[in-house]
Amino acid sequence: MVARRAASNRAPSIRILLLSGTVLLSACGADPDRQSSTRPSAFPPSLGAAQTVPMPLRQGPRSPTERLAEKVDPKNDIWDTESLAESTALQLEILRGLIESRESPVIEHASGLIADSFVSQTLRPVEELDTVFADDLWVVRRWTEPSTSAGPIGSAGPAESTASTPDHLGAPGLVDALRQLQDGLPGGSDIRAALKAYQIETSDSFFSTRVLVQASSRSAGNSSQWNASWLCRWTYPDDGKPPQLLAIALERYEEVSVRQRTIFTDATEYTLGRNAAYRQQVLPGIGHWLGRISRLSGVSLFGHHGLAIGDVNGDGLEDLYVADAGGLPNRLYVQNPDGTATEVSASARVDWLESTSSALLIDLDNDGDQDLVAVTRRMLLLAENDGSGRFTLHKPMRNVVASATSLAAADYDGDGDLDIYVCGYDGEAEHQGLPGPVPYHDANNGGANALLENRGGFEFVDVTTRTGLDANNTRYSFAAAWEDYDNDGDMDLYVANDFGRNNLYRNSGGHFDDVAAEAGVEDVASGMSVAWGDPDRNGWMDIYIGNMYSAAGNRVAYQRAFVDATGNAASDLQRMARGNTFFANEGTGSFRDLSEAAGVAMGRWAWSSRFADLNNDGWQDLVVANGYLSNDDTGDL
Amino acid sequence: MSRSPQALGTGRSPADYVAGWQATLRLLRQGKSWSGTERNCVFLNISGLNTGGLNTGGLNTGDLRFADVSAVSGLDFPDDGRGLAVVDWDGDGDLDLWLANRTAPRLRLMLNQGESKNSFVALRLRGTRSNRDAIGARAEVELAPDPHTMGSALGSRLVRTIYAGDAFLSQSSKWLHFGLGTAPVIKRVTVRWPGGKRETFAGVRPGGRYLLVEGTGAAVAVTAREPRPQRALASAPQASSVEPGEPGEPEAPAVPPAPDTTERVLLPVRVPLPRLLYKPLDAVGPRAVETGSGPLLINLWASWCVPCVAELREFSERAEELRATGLGILALSVDGLDRDQITKPADANRLLEELEFPFPAGYATPELLEKIELLQETLFERSLPFAVPASLLLDGAGELAATYRGRTDVDRLLLDLKSLGESRVRLQAASAPLPGRWIAPLPGPDLESLAKRFGVRFPEDAERYLRLALDRLAARNAEPMTPERVRRRSEQEAGLRLSLANAVLKQDRREEAIVQLRRAIDLEEDLGRAHATLAAVLRSSEPEAAIDHYRRAVEIDPADAEAQHGLGVTLRTAGRLDEALRHLAIAQSLRPDWPAPLIPMAWILIGHPEPNAQRAAEAVRFAERAVALSEDRHPVALDTLAAAYAAAGRPTDAIATAREALDSARARSDDVLAAGIQSRLLRYRSSSSAPTVPN
Secondary structure (H helix, E strand, O other), rough: OHHHHHHHHHHOOOOHHHHHHOOOOOOOOOOOHHHHHOOOOOOOOOOOOOOOOEEEEOOOOHHHHHHHHHOOHHOOOOOOOHHHHHHHHHHHHHHHHHHHOOOHHHHHHHOOOEEEEEEEOOOOOOHOOOOEOOOOEEEEEEEEOOOHHHOOOOOOOOOOOOOOOOOHHHHHHHHHHHHHHOOOOOOOEEEEEEEEEEEEOOOOOOEEEEEEEEEEEEEEOOEEEEEEEEEEEEEEEOEEOOOOOOEEEEEEEEEEEEOOOOEEEEEEOHHHHOOHHHHHHHHHHHOHOOOOOOOHOOOOOOOOOOOEEEEEOOOOOOOEEOHHHOOOEEEEEEOOOOOOOOEEEHOOOEEEEEEEEEEEEOOOOOOOOOEEEEEEEOOOEEEOOOOOEEEOOOOOOEEOOEEEEEEEEEEEOOOOOOEEEEEOOOOOOHHOOOOOOOOOOHOOOOOEEEEEEOOOOOOOOEEOOOOOOOOOOOOEEEEEOOOOOOOOOOOEEEEEEEOOOOOOEEEOOOOOEOHHHOOOOOOOOOOOOOEEEEEOOOOEEEEEEEEEHHHHHHHHOOOOHHHHHHHHHHHHHHHHHHEEEEEEEOOOOOOEEEEEOOOOOOOOOEEEEEEEOOOOOOOOEEEEEEEOEEOOOOOOO | EEEEOOOOOOOOOHHHHHHHHHHHHHHHOOEEEEEOOOOOOEEEEEEOOHHHHOOOOEEEEEEEEOOEEEEHOOOOOOOOEEEEEEEEEOOOOOOOEEEOOOOOOOEEEEOOOOOOOOEEEEEEEEOOOOOOOOOEEEEEEEEEOOOOOOOOOEEEEEEEOEEEEEOEEEEEEOOEEEEEEEOOEEEEEEEEOOOOOOEEEEOOOOOOOEEEEEOOEEEEEOOOOOHHHHHHHHHHHHHHOOOOOOOOOOOOOOOOOOOOEEEEEEEEEEEEEOOOOEEOOOOOEEEEOOOOOEEEEEEEOOOOHHHHHHHHHHHHHHHHHHHHHEEEEEEOOOOOOOOOOOOHHHHHHHHHHHHHHOOEEEEOHHHHHHHHHHHHHOOOOOOOEEEEOOOEEEEOOOEEEEEOOOOOOOOHHHHHHHOOOOOOOHOEEEEEOOEEEOOOOOOOHHHHHHHHHHOOHHHHHHHHHHHHHHHHHHHHOOOOOHHHHHHHHHHHHHHHHHHHHHHHHHOOHHHHHHHHHHHHHHHOOOOOOHHHHHHHHHHHOHHHHHHHHHHHHHHOOOOOHHHHHHHHHHHHHOOOOOHHHHHHHHHHHHHHOOOOOOOHHHHHHHOOOOOOOHHHHHHHHHHHHHHHHHHOOOEEEEHHHHHHHHHOOOOOOHHHHHHHHHHHHHHHOOOOHHHHEEEEHHHHHHHHOOOOOOO
């Protein structure tokens, strides 16, 4: 109640919560206790072991950065519901422990978690599961409770829901319900579970959260997973006592099993392990280098470096080119017949040290070998392959875009050679990665993208303006992909932008018009990836866009107080945190947003998100590489 | 944190919003996570069930369904994923994945080991009239209807296009891969080449790989390589160590290289230093670090720090060797500068005596440490808390060439000293921790951003960096200039002079600021901030000139709230009250949370030559809002409110509010303000007449 009043009275602070998780930030700086053990009372008489670890020096009463940390602590911000969410996170953590424990859940453990009047629906309605997919390897079973899943969560609570399944009461009931859930993960010795509250609404005497719950287990011949959405009702925390569960209602439940321990196996070490570069450059993360390479060399916290597949020496085996940070050489790995790969970047003369975001292996001069295009922050590098996998760098094109991100090539004008589209992020190198987009949900003040037309002889000309691609093209673009979406024979272009509307440029005779709005594919969100495919097999190419999913953003942006405070921008801002987008091409020039209906929105903080038929059944599946910044400090922003 | 502005205005983001981004960035650089350790997602397309997995025409829109199979796929690593490329790397007929990560391991090859009985076909297209890679070409594989299922009579058509670059920073294989389900029969394969021309290819069978050359109409089988490497992979002992671990654990890669505890960084370009002051052992006052007479190592240490002492001892023992290179060492103790004051400067002194330390030494000052932290922020993406031992290696010209975090290895130091004399190109090459080739010289440090960083606390250093930047700009005058470059250069110079003016203003050098601002305006007449800053400087001495410059500033950028406010205040002083009120109101609407314009607005109404009830009521509203917005009910805002109450005929409220204002002013030791309030308070008590309006 206190929380609710506070939340509705003050002006909202949109940005930090929309983007961030909720865990509190501890004060920065060194831990004084860590020093005391190594600190001598007088200066040391002898030095013994070569101790070289630097000793942090704790200065002043409170550093500016500590004060800064307080400012972004969600508990100091105005969304007091974030404090509530945080207090339930600790309880959900206990619940996770109960789900993961193969020892039958113990009633004592459950009792601190729940109120006396606790009631839960059956969390695994085994009688009501439909088999929605089955082949020789996979089985998918699903339950849906259609009545409650869509509405605002404060309105209809578990007590009102019309459950057809029997209720479980009190601590024994919770233990029962969890035991049944464990039955959904047969065979495996270890269960791994995750629970995340992604919506919250307050009422006078209780508050409710929607919680995403996933659990999995693996054994030699089987691997299973279930995915659920629960509506949880909580008591308010009181006198240092955490919130207690009043009720759990099941909203969504799905069970997957596959007759194998795992589908994918990590073969990185087998493939690359014999190269010195494996230990030097593959095993350490970007974080390793941030204190070892100066920013002046072009290393960046964000780690936006990609890769390209192509056969550089014409032996029929695919090879791999990897872009890397400033001060770290890009690498070319050439595949051997046994599937291993040999690192040859120096002899191939492509071990460039400039910070490189993206590269393509394509035949730029139609002579039958794979040339190399790479883009650094401001230079486009064009290297000609001599046919054996050795490259000659042509004169770099400077200032093509500022802070370049992705590359995408196609023959836009149908003259038989490949042209190159270069995405630019913001105009200033100083804030590479985190800019000042204005306004946040519809920014058009970034760096310009460029279309470069192939004139032969590794000469390219900027035709962005001439082709009409200068419209709407300063939107902090992260990715672009060419495809003929209207099946008229020429290549159209979709561009994913970080802060707001994306572009769909329709090609008519070499001139482009941004038709994103009329085609219904603006997708106001944080676009970071775009890929085309035909997962519904109707011959019209559909779009999958990698966006940001933020549980905190969902929690905040859907609350009434937030909607009241932000007015018309609220729905746009809600979209910013929704997750990935799937647009089905209807073949009429417009697309339909099926992200949630098809169940492919929750891709977390997504980067590359793409189609691939992983089980060879002819139906394209989706893979999402995600995660923004995992650093050594565990207090997630 | 701050809300995003809703409109772009003239291109400048409002300062607090930008500050919000920068605050976030700083926390990230200190090692905070942000949506970290998220597990990759995989969604299985389950739309095909009712047709046996295949052999239907397209779905009706809306019938598409996926299941979340992230965990069982084995792909749900908590890596910070970035790139993702698809390729049948091991040639076993299914799609494998290469992932590029931000975190360790930076690369993963994930081999698809699904034991499905489903078949496939792979096609490589080659253009002859079209581009040779056939990027943008589309292949359609039409399958015969399967009598066992209820597929459409037309059978099914699978469509795949060849792309070069998609998803994020990724390019997948140009082989088109078609999963075909169980026991498929291929009826027809059609290629639609870029431009739309269609061509049918004969001879494609399930389970094979084919090359389809434009204009030939016949698919050529490509033999799979031998031996099939997936067998090697399955049995290879090497592979076992990176097999996914037990469920429930993040599958860690093999042990990464042991971190070298000393972080030594040779900079690729030299960085000019701020002025560094220290306290010599034997003198009271601060002294500037002397640079420019040969290379110098500034070493920071504490007597309580074990590696520091080891390092000092090594410096002592190898003093002759070090001196022979011409290197000077300045060892600055930080004893007594830490929060807990573990040791005192005297402890440092005792240690130096015991070691008979042969190099100059002294005590670091808090400002010196602060400046070194600012330098580190400029130099590194990861800002680490300051720690000892730490050293800075300066070249003969006094510019920073290398930094050491942790104990300096003297042998390493001797090598680094040699590289100080190297050419710019070789220096840049030596700075990379792994060998490779640079294509272009790196630009020097951004002096303007150094100036910005130092300007908050150290305007004299900001000034130094800005003057250096101006010198470098002038040096580039010799280069041939296109009109475009002349324009950009003049824009840059104007910006630098504006910043310089701000830096010298902070040092109370008003005349110098005026000179710089006038030169900035000469260079770029439409630099609004230069006009606004000049106006603020001139406000008291030349109000009319100030008004002119303010007017120009708001003409250039009407959304400059500070300029609107300044103009309003200056107009008010000049007695042009209506105009003043108008600009103050604009400032107020531009920054609704800013109390500053509300106060003069209220005073204008309070002292208006034609007072009336409506004006008085409005004054009360403005003043109340100012009080609400001001920090801790600021006495100036309270004083204004008291006067507004008095003007509105509410003497009791006026007296109470004035008292609060008085207390608050006294608490802040603001005697001048307190005296003013006191005299006004007397007047509220004695009569109901309007108070004297202060400026």
